[in-house]
Amino acid sequence: MREPASPLPPLPPLSAWGTADTVFDRLAGAWDLERTIEGQASMSGVAVFTPLETGMLKYREEGRIRLADGKEFDGHREYFFERVPGGFAVHFAESPPRLFHAVGIVCDGDVLAGSATHLCTPDTYDSGYRFLPDGSFTIRHAVRGPRKDYLSATVFKRRGG
Structure with a gap:
């Protein structure tokens, strides 16, 4: 006997990120x-x-950079991420930390997404x-101005995942 066809389309897979307010917590760990x-x-x-005692997350990346001319070298970068309602703020790893940008997260289909702008005079x-x-x-930075003009795109995948 054949099963009757379901009148409802299948539900999309649940996001591993939860909601805008849970993204910050799910960043902790290695990528x-x-x-x-x-x-x-x-x-x-x-x-x-x-995770830091302050409630912030310290972000540190390390890796191998390959220039278009074939030269290679090691590099690193650090930021502090801070929970804010509906998203997070990113601060430069300075003392005291200085705001890079704040990101409000919204639902965009089956993706959670956010954007922000930072003016680093004279570039944006x-x-x-x-x-x-x-x-x-993913994080994409489109940098435009008289000193800089490039697009940086980074994909992060959970380590061991």
Whole structure:
């Protein structure tokens, strides 16, 4: 006997990120990262979000950078991430920390996404974050101005995942 056809379409898979208010908590831990800087460089490495007593997450990435001319070297970068209602703020790892940008997260289909702009006179950084249903996420920075003009795109996948 044949099963009757279901009148409802299947539900989309639940996001590994939960809601805008749970994204911050799910960043903690280690991530493999792959970055391209359009026409200039690429980077492969590891990013770690470490919880601090202040409630912030310390972000540190380390990896191997390959320039378009074939030269390679090691590099690293650090930020502090802070929980804010409906998203997070990213601060430069300075003392005291200085705001890079604040990201409000919204639902965009089956993706959680947010964007922010930072003016680093005279250049502008337009940043986009996408938290994907499979648990990975991406960060894109479009940098435009008289000193800089490039697109940086980074894919993060949970280590060991």
